[in-house]
Amino acid sequence: MNRQKNWERLRQEEFDICIIGAGASGAGAALDAVLRGYSVALIDRSDFAGETSSRSTKLIHGGVRYLEQAIKKLDLAQLRQVRHGLAERRTVIRNAPHLAHPLAILTPVFSWFEGMYMTVGLTLYDFIAGHDAFPKGSWLNRAQALEKSPKLTQQMHSAVLYYDGQFNDARYALALAHSADEAGAAVVNYAAVTDFSREKGQLKTATVEDQLTGETVTIRASVFLNCTGPYADSIRLLANSELSPRIRPSKGVHIVLPRETLQSDYAILIPKTTDGRVVFAIPFGDKVFVGTTDNDYNDLAKEPVLESDEVDYLLETVRPYLAKVPVRADVQSGFGGIRPLIVSSRADTKTLLRDHEIEQDEASGLLSLLGGKWTTYRLMAQDAIDRVGEVLKKTVPGRTETHYLIGGEGYRFEDWETLQRQYSLPADVCQQLMKTYGSRAEQVAKLIVSQPELAQKLTDQQPYIRAEVIYQVREEMAVTLRDVLARRWRLELADWQLTAQITPQVADLMAAELNWSDAYRQEQVHNYQRLLTSFAKQAGIPSGQKKTVVTE
The missing domain is CATH 3.50.50.60 (FAD/NAD(P)-binding domain)
Structure with a gap:
């Protein structure tokens, strides 16, 4: 572009x-x-x-909550949403397989009746989905659930397993x-x-x-x-x-915790919170995203950010479901988004269509x-x-249902091994390139042939290499630091401290490509790092705090 x-x-x-x-x-x-x-x-x-x-829960879904409301209230509009969502779930993954995939989700339950209730509902969810490529759900006993997700609470009776999609929004x-x-x-x-x-x-x-x-x-x-x-x-x-x-904005936030919080590839659905919401804890890369909230939001001139009381709410919500409870010091970042709910006569944003x-x-x-x-x-x-x-007055039928997106056509994840052989890059770098750029990953790798220094990682903690910044500027219209660090990569969402640390390196690479002056480069670095500090401050998480492991 x-x-x-x-x-x-x-x-x-x-x-x-x-x-x-x-x-x-x-x-x-x-x-x-x-x-x-x-x-x-x-x-x-x-x-x-x-x-x-860019601030969603990263799920592609029909909507388990919509299904429950549709049944309880005999609401055909909600049921239609579930059906449409489940039909599109398959298409979203098919058209960009490097960016989307099925995700296993466990719902811990605390009684036989609760397990039966969830099993019936999720069986209906699978039935509506029809014969797609997603695995079907099942009701697991406690031992089976702990084998799949060892950090779940021992207090649960059992867990119900089902599948939805996950993607890089x-x-x-x-x-x-x-x-x-x-x-x-x-x-x-x-x-x-x-x-x-x-x-x-x-x-x-x-x-x-x-x-x-x-x-x-x-x-x-x-x-x-x-x-x-x-x-x-x-x-x-x-x-x-x-x-x-016509729009009633609703704010939803997520907190981001270390991968060790779950130590599993299985997400968790918390189906019942103190105020009637649904909350997910979802593995995403080397982190766990926990969210979301659902509150009216009126100041559209301001970016929605994670607030201290929202951190408390989400930590308190996951507490009954985990054996080792995360604390505020474990929160590494967070993000907020605004849902565009259509104005309705209904009073509560949780029930707006x-x-x-x-x-x-x-x-x-x-x-x-x-x-x-x-x-x-x-x-x-x-x-x-x-x-x-x-x-x-010129109608033409749509063609997007089977149209591969950039990087989707011909994508095979196992081609990372070919990249490794041809360009002598580390395995984690090659895997990350495939998951990020799909069948165009080699276009990024080719940049290191003429400039070998572009093969260097920006940090030992992540598989991002310098060549990606150059590619993102030249081919993906990245023009600001946040374009790269918050969206082309998802580092801002995952770790505020690490993002601030590598910002100067990213700025140096972008400055050379975009002809930034030294003064402009310094201003961009300063402004972005200050923004990250403000995010941590508003969330009640000091930006300089030492990272801790999940504790009892």
Whole structure:
């Protein structure tokens, strides 16, 4: 992806569709649209998946909680969400097998009745999923459960095993945007819509400001599609100030603990919390993510961050399920995201529907894709582009169901051994390259042929090498430190201290590629490290504290 070339395309071309927002739904819509033959511009005021789409629980699921609510309340809308989610689960993994895979999840229970209740529900979950490639669940006795997850509490009666999907959300969204770019879309990050022009009330152009340089450009498009998730109302009101808000933002946070917290490849579902939520503890790389919460969030101008009381809540929630209880000092980082819940008459965000809706404002012509969730991003995008086709009076069927994303086609994880033989890189580096870049991993490895120093790891604690930063700048439109450390890699989400330590090295590599001045490089390092310190402070986790192991 070439940002400057695409910026010039925004200036020079007229598009069928301008998609605002490059998270899951926007990037998915861009790929869907360009594969149908439409001319497409995709812009975002920050990075690809810079907001909510990079801060999920990393699960691809039908929604166990939705199923329970559907049965208890005879709610067909909830049941439809489960069915759609389970159908799409298979497609999400199939199209990017390097970024998504099945995940085994254990639900500890404390009585025979509770075990039977969960078994019946999860058997129905498997039945709705049909004959897909996912293993079927089972009810395990305590010894069997402890064999799979040895850190679970001895107090449990048994555990119910089922399977859902796990994925790297930020890189999945990047793969969607990158795939759209290669198919012909003009894709630009850090490009914010500041105004619209109209003709007889209908939107004709958008004024877009480059958030890095301050330069502006006017985008001409037949249709403008708003895919900004929890921020959708700001674009809707910019297009038509008479509209009523449709989004009720809900904040969800996660804490990140050492892998030793579970010492297992099996995730844990905590089906019942003090306030009726569902919480997961999920292995992700060498960490465990625990979340999420669900609370109203009103200050959209501020980034949602992990707060001290939220740390306490999540630690307290996992306490009954583990033999050795993690403490505050074990928390290595955390992150927050905002769900784009559609406004409903229901009072509680935990019960608001997360299904999606395509809204068309007759006065301005703006289309808005509202609500939804990661698992069904492709269906959301398909519905939105179907509506775009109707507006354009040029309908074309979608083609995304069997379209491999960047790095997905021809992917075989075992090819890491070939990389190791050809480029003499460590095994953990080669495995990480395959899981991150898929069948394009060799493009990263090739960079070390002419510059052997790029084979060096940035830290002994992680398998990241210098060549990746160069590749991410040249091929993946990374332009800030956070693009690399929080999204192209997931280090910011995993370990604030380690991220701060390697930030100067990453800055040196980016500065050489992007022609940063020394003063600008120093400013970027200082600002990012200060941001990481503020995250730790707000979470009540001193950034300089010594890491501890999980204790009794």
